[in-house]
Amino acid sequence: MTQPLEIRKKQYKKLVDEIKPRPPLVRNTVGAFIFGGLIALIGQFLLNFFQGQGLSVNDAGAATSSTLVFLAALFTGLGIYDEIAKYGGAGTIVPINGFANSMVSPAMEYRTEGFVLGVGARLFTIAGPVLVFGILSAWLVALLYHFFR
Amino acid sequence: MIFLKAFVIGGLFCVVAQLLIDLTTHKVTPAHILVGYVVGGVVLSAFGLYQPLIDWAGAGATVPITGFGHLLAQGAIQGVEQKGILGAFSGGVAAVATGISAAVIFGYLAAIFFKPKG
Numbered sequence: 001m002t003q004p005l006e007i008r009k010k011q012y013k014k015l016v017d018e019i020k021p022r023p024p025l026v027r028n029t030v031g032a033f034i035f036g037g038l039i040a041l042i043g044q045f046l047l048n049f050f051q052g053q054g055l056s057v058n059d060a061g062a063a064t065s066s067t068l069v070f071l072a073a074l075f076t077g078l079g080i081y082d083e084i085a086k087y088g089g090a091g092t093i094v095p096i097n098g099f100a101n102s103m104v105s106p107a108m109e110y111r112t113e114g115f116v117l118g119v120g121a122r123l124f125t126i127a128g129p130v131l132v133f134g135i136l137s138a139w140l141v142a143l144l145y146h147f148f149r
Numbered sequence: 150m151i152f153l154k155a156f157v158i159g160g161l162f163c164v165v166a167q168l169l170i171d172l173t174t175h176k177v178t179p180a181h182i183l184v185g186y187v188v189g190g191v192v193l194s195a196f197g198l199y200q201p202l203i204d205w206a207g208a209g210a211t212v213p214i215t216g217f218g219h220l221l222a223q224g225a226i227q228g229v230e231q232k233g234i235l236g237a238f239s240g241g242v243a244a245v246a247t248g249i250s251a252a253v254i255f256g257y258l259a260a261i262f263f264k265p266k267g
Contacts, residue, residue: 025171032167033160036213040159043208044152061211061220066251068212073255077263090166093179094186095159095212100252102179107260119260123253126180130214131249134187134221135241141195142225142237 028089035088039095043068065096072097076104102126151207158202158209162186183214190218195226220244 003011043064050060075081081101085092092098106122113122124131166182190213193199199219203210210216221241228240242249 032163036163037156037160040155040209043212044155062247065248069251073259077259079266091163094163103256137191138221138225138241
């Protein structure tokens with residue numbers, strides 16, 4: 001005996017919900033939170049360490065950024081960064097080391113085009129736009145500050 | 150406590166970026182995220198909203214690329230205070246000089262020392 005259509009529809013929907021893979025959205029978001037958080041946590045440890053060495057707040061911040069940038073360049077070169085990025089998603093893009101990764105990846109890939117137009121130019125495939133818009137907007141803010149403060 | 154705050158705020162910055170990538174119909178690439186976040190950091194900093202976040206969450210606010218925008222903006226503003234309009238040109242880049250140089254130097258060296266996989 002067949003059940004009424006509405007019930008079968010409900011059962012079918014339930015079955016589909018059970019079978020279909022969980023939306024990657026949840027996994028991606030959790031991954032981004034954990035990896036982004038962990039990198040910030042490492043940054044905080046570095047910041048405390050450098051301040052403990054007697055560096056000023058600004059210098060300790062610069063040293064922290066440089067260390068994270070160094071690690072990102074190294075891990076990208078070793079091919080480890082891409083593996084981490086599979087799980088970390090935006091958690092590996094947004095921190096300052098994501099900026100370094102965005103420089104090394106294309107530069108490595110285009111090495112065959114030479115050290116000048118290959119590596120040298122491709123370092124700025126993504127970093128270039130970031131610097132353009134960053135410098136432009138900061139300049140604009142400073143200009144407004146100059147005239148309207 | 151500062152470690153927990155750094156973790157949570159650092160994580161949340163990335164969650165927002167992940168949602169922008171996954172939920173918007175536009176094709177949002179990492180390049181768009183980085184550009185958007187730097188400009189976002191500049192704007193938040195200009196309204197005086199970013200420094201309080203750094204005071205509260207430490208590296209949770211300085212490690213995300215928005216912190217780079219904050220440094221650019223504050224550098225440019227301080228430049229104006231010290232040198233007038235010329236400072237608007239010099240202050241920003243001067244404030245982020247260490248980070249940019251580190252990225253260029255380490256980036257270039259890594260790119261020539263290592264061979265891409267595959």
